[in-house]
Amino acid sequence: DAGVIQSPRHEVTEMGQEVTLRCKPISGHDYLFWYRQTMMRGLELLIYFNNNVPIDDSGMPEDRFSAKMPNASFSTLKIQPSEPRDSAVYFCASSRAGQPQHFGDGTRLSIL
Amino acid sequence: QKEVEQDPGPLSVPEGAIVSLNCTYSNSAFQYFMWYRQYSRKGPELLMYTYSSGNKEDGRFTAQVDKSSKYISLFIRDSQPSDSATYLCAMNTQGGSEKLVFGKGTKLTVNP
Numbered sequence: 158d159a160g161v162i163q164s165p166r167h168e169v170t171e172m173g174q175e176v177t178l179r180c181k182p183i184s185g186h187d188y189l190f191w192y193r194q195t196m197m198r199g200l201e202l203l204i205y206f207n208n209n210v211p212i213d214d215s216g217m218p219e220d221r222f223s224a225k226m227p228n229a230s231f232s233t234l235k236i237q238p239s240e241p242r243d244s245a246v247y248f249c250a251s252s253r254a255g256q257p258q259h260f261g262d263g264t265r266l267s268i269l
Numbered sequence: 270q271k272e273v274e275q276d277p278g279p280l281s282v283p284e285g286a287i288v289s290l291n292c293t294y295s296n297s298a299f300q301y302f303m304w305y306r307q308y309s310r311k312g313p314e315l316l317m318y319t320y321s322s323g324n325k326e327d328g329r330f331t332a333q334v335d336k337s338s339k340y341i342s343l344f345i346r347d348s349q350p351s352d353s354a355t356y357l358c359a360m361n362t363q364g365g366s367e368k369l370v371f372g373k374g375t376k377l378t379v380n381p
Contacts, residue, residue, distance in 0.1 A: 161312075188366055200313070200357065202368035213368065248312055254366040257303055260312035 159183070161261035163249050169267045175237040178264045181230055182251030190250040190258060191224055191234050200248070206232065239268045272296055275358055275372025284381050288345040292358035292372045295339065299360040299370075302334050304343045307355045307374065316356075317343065320364070348379045 162181040170176055182189045190205040204214040209226045217224070221240070226232040236243055244267050250258040275292045282288055290304075301320055305313035317332040319325045325332045331344040341360075345352055355376045359369040 190368065199373040200359075200369075200371040205368060207366065216368075252366070255364045257315050257318045257364070258369060259315060260305075262310075262312040265310070 161249055161251050161259055163247075163261035163264050165264060166262065167265045167267075169269065170239060171269050172240055173238045174268075175235065176239045176243075176266060176268075178234040178247050178249075178266070180232045180234075180249030180261060182232070182249070183259060184230070186251035186253055186259075187229070188252045188254065188258075189226060189232050190252075191232070192248045192250065192260075194246045194248060194263070203234070203247075241268045244268050272370050273358065273360065273372045276375055277373055279376040279378060281378045281380060282348055284348060284350060284379055286348050286379070288348050288352070288377060288379075290343040290345075290356050290358075290375050290377070292341050292360075293339055294341070294360060294370075296360075296362075296370075297336070297339065298362045300362050301360060301364045302332070302341050303359040303369070304330075304332055305357040305359060307357060309354075313357055313359075348377075350379050350381050353378045 164179045191203040192200050194200045202216045204224045206226045224234045246263045246265050248260050248263045250260045252258040273294045304317040306316050307313045322334045322336045329346045333342040355374040357374045358372040361367045
C-alpha cells in the first residue's frame with residue numbers, strides 16, 4: 158500500500174510569496190493531520206481533519222496559514238504571505254480512529 | 270513544565286549494546302503511547318504503539334509504560350548501525366483520532 162504522499166519534497170521561495178503544500182493520505186484513513194517540525198520546538202500539530210472537516214486548528218500560527226481538505230484523498234496547507242520564520246519541515250499524517258498515525262516524508266520549506 | 274520531556278542526547282553506543290530511551294510526561298489523561306523512529310530527511314516511522322500501562326515486545330524492541338510514574342521507555346536489544354536515527358516518543362488520550370504530543374527526540378548513533 159502507498160503511504161502518505163507529500164509534495165513538493167523541497168521548496169525554496171522568497172519572503173512574501175505564497176506557498177502551497179500538498180498531501181495525499183493513505184486510502185481509507187479518515188483523519189488527516191498537519192505538523193510542523195523545527196529544531197527549537199520539535200513536532201507540533203497545526204491542524205487536523207476528520208472526514209474532511211477541520212476539527213482543531215488551534216495550532217495554526219496566524220491568519221497567514223490556511224488548510225483545506227476538499228475530498229478524502231487530498232489536502233493543502235497554504236502560507237500567504239510567507240516569512241523566514243515559517244522555514245521548517247512540514248509533515249502530513251493520516252490515521253483511522255483508534256489506530257496510530259502514519260507520516261509522510263515531509264516538505265522541507267525554506268523562506269529566504 | 271512541558272507536557273512531554275525527552276533527553277535529546279546525543280547517545281552513542283557500540284554495536285550490540287542494549288539501548289534505553291525514556292520520556293516523562295505530565296498529563297495523567299494520556300492513554301496511548303507511541304515510539305517513532307526518524308531517519309535523516311525522512312518522516313517519523315511508527316515503531317511501537319501501546320495502550321495504558323505494561324510492556325510490549327516486537328523483535329529487538331520493547332516498550333514499557335508506567336502510568337503511575339508517568340514514565341515510558343523503549344529498549345533496543347542487540348543494537349545495529351541501522352538503528353542510528355532520532356527516536357521520538359509521542360502520546361495522547363484518544364489514539365489515532367487526536368493530535369499527538371511529541372517529545373523532542375533522542376538522537377542515537379550505533380557504532381560498528
